[in-house]
Amino acid sequence: MGEEVRLDVIIKGGEVVLPDGVRVADVGIQDGVIVAIAPDIQISSEQTIDAQGLYVMAGAVDAHVHLNEPGLGEWEGFESGSAALAAGGCTTFIDMPLNGLPPTVTVEAMNQKLEKAKSAGTYIDYALWGGLVPDNLDDLEALADAGVIGFKAFMSSPGETGGGCFKQVDDIALFEGMKVIAGKNKVLAVHAESEEIIVALSEKFDGRPKRSVRDFLDSRPLAAELDAVRRVLLFAERTECPLHLVHISCPQAVDLIWEAKLNGVNVTVETCPHYLMFTEEDLERLGPLAKCARPIRGLREREGLWARIAEGKVDMIASDHSPCPPSMKLDGDDYFAVWGGISGAQSTLELIIDEGHFERGLPLPLLSKLLSEGPAKRFGLFPRKGRLAIGSDADIVLVNPDAPYVLRPEHLLYRHRQSVYAGNEFRCRVMLTMSRGKVVYTLDRGIGPAREGEWQRSKRVSLRSST
Template sequence: MGGQDKLDFIIKNGTVVLKNEVRVLDIGIKAGKIVQLGEELDGGNAAALQDAAGLTVMAGMIDVHVHLNEPGLGEWEGFETGSAALAAGGCTTYVDMPLNGIPPTVTVNALEQKLAAAKDRSYVDYAIWGGLVPGKLHELIPLHEAGVIGFKAFMSSPGDPSEDAFREVDDYTLFEGMKIIASLNKVLALHAESEPIVAKLGQAMRAEGRLAPADYVASRPIIAELEAINRALFYAEQTGCALHFVHISSEAGIHLITQARGRGLNVTVETCPHYLTLSAADLDRKGAVAKCSPPLRDASEREKLWRAIAEGRVDMISSDHSPCPASMKEADNFFDAWGGIAGAQSSMELVIGEGHVKRGLPLTLLSELLAAGPARRFGLQAAKGEIRIGADADLVLIDLNKSYILEEGQLYQRHKHSPYIGEELHCKVTATYLRGQKVYGEDTGIGESKTGRWVR
């Protein structure tokens, strides 16, 4: 190579997780792209070197389910702190959800406000979900044209009763919305819980004074998840709409979705680290910091989810990072505490630590769930999701031999509560690179430059 072909950067001697194999390789990077993969690349031909001997190098996580709460509710999180936490956890691209912001992203004007809030304030790349809500069907095509990655709808109440908040869909809006979204070749992401079931059970629990964590779990049973999945799949068969089911908590739910795919439906499923590492029994010990919906299930259900992952029946794992001020987790009863787990920074370490270090699942499978699967589903695969020549150099270095106890002071998110504080994580992210630029280092912390871009 001549001097004009000098590389910007080489990561040397890392154990590199490729699509179908894991090999010790050097990675040559130029202009933010992976341009060489090989053994013993010429270090003299690079402006900078990073020795990754003893470390595992993976494609950065693509987290398609995060709530960063801007505009309007930035005091809950915000793009700056949320993206810092994601970067420290090995995530290089995230997709921000349309609710828990005021206004929610259900109009082009609201999208523009969100993009303005994100501009020059994100440490890693991002895309934006639009929302499907009653009374706004006419906004779907303009949002599509403005660049949203897909649409999100709630089949149960999102929990905020105020007029300007995100609303759940009625059946008419869901069916008509699916027709429009199908015509746009976009994906509809669904929070699948039956509102009639969970609302009635919740009312009954409150009326009986049953307000403990176990009562909350009982008020949102797996059957509520299954009923909503079945209804949405039925509508999808009539409309041809592509669906993505978010945060599925049960193996039975995954079974329904994979059965539908076998019938030819265009449908994918995600689960979350909290369903894979915690159980309903943890709620008594941890309290509302571990409250979410659907709720944590029992330990046997957790094992069934891992079995579904090992069998290749889950398409991706996302954080569902849903932060709030700590005061909102404090309530006289469990039903009144805000539901949402703030875990963005821990997702990759939880999945790799629990899935590979402890359970022996292949790193290639876990990389598919964390990066390649999300990239492919949401049209980012040209540049993201894999370590290969021509892809963005979005990389994470992980020490599989380093376990540690998570402490509050290590968290970058705005509000330092997490159900994983005090827990042992079985691997450690040591560095994260976005397009070849280091955005996080274990020793140096988060970098200064916020170079994250909007990915349309």
């Protein structure tokens, strides 16, 4: 008689979210990889996880987080940030290049970040963005060859990030950089806001003893976003550079991007949970925790974004997790002086299921595509990441659809337990997160001891939208 076939793990009887629908099935895992998805797997296993009544989903791929190491680990580091992400059902993150000392604009800086990620350890897998700044055009090819997933550039001032070393690009540097990045078959992620418009409008408020939330909103209108989006779409068309537009805050910009897609521009669009959850009417109540750039918009914009999601015109949802010490979120009388970033990565998946599925009736496969498959495909991590399928990594999250709770600071695993979503009631809850077949988080036991996340280098990049 031959040896008995035995799996490492079987997840039994869950509502498995697949690209074509949701069905009750078992998921079999061997050596960190999904080897079977079937109604009733009749094979013994080392571990059996009862998932009856739970959603079984692909782990989220968060393509936009700032974990700030090396140099600014007191804001958020790889250990605490990856723990929070895992608790929120994320199994792969892509770390932005700007809030480190040094920022990731050279191969040497990238290696310093990698060394820190490996020495600190991460609970889940990760990839790294490189930066496009005015003075590193000669470094772009080497960064691409060294393994960055893509590049990030700002069309408006990013402030004092990276000790002031990460600068915005002017149109010449942006255009020339896009030509280099296109030649390396990488993606350029762009923060598209018009610096000229922002500076001109902000000057009205200079010298005032009090600068309010409303003043800040007036200094960064939709026009600043739409002007920059139009410009960078033209550059992408001319350079044939794969373009990714980050944290788009309004449906008008999505429409411009969609039109460009139809005309053959290789572009994808990302929005964030805070634009889908709040409106500018919430900002006075939420205070400095909700300050970000681009700012949160009005009700029309929020509902318009949800409509574009339902129409398949948005490619992915990412957290833009941008933490800082609590002292930097104290505004006094000057909202402009507050650090502009939202801590929220731990809540992304729960919020999108709540607001998208339960509140608006959007199908779970669509939401899973936005959270997992879309970013995995765009940044060359698919098919290992982003989908529950035979042969893919067993990056899996179990979600209880009927576990209402109020998010409290003590639930948060960030270095600083502050979140714009604290105090919100969620209907669903992450119960378990698995990275390459290993359980890294459970609700009852918390985060696990093993920090064995691996650096991911894209195998195929610059794919078009999967919509």
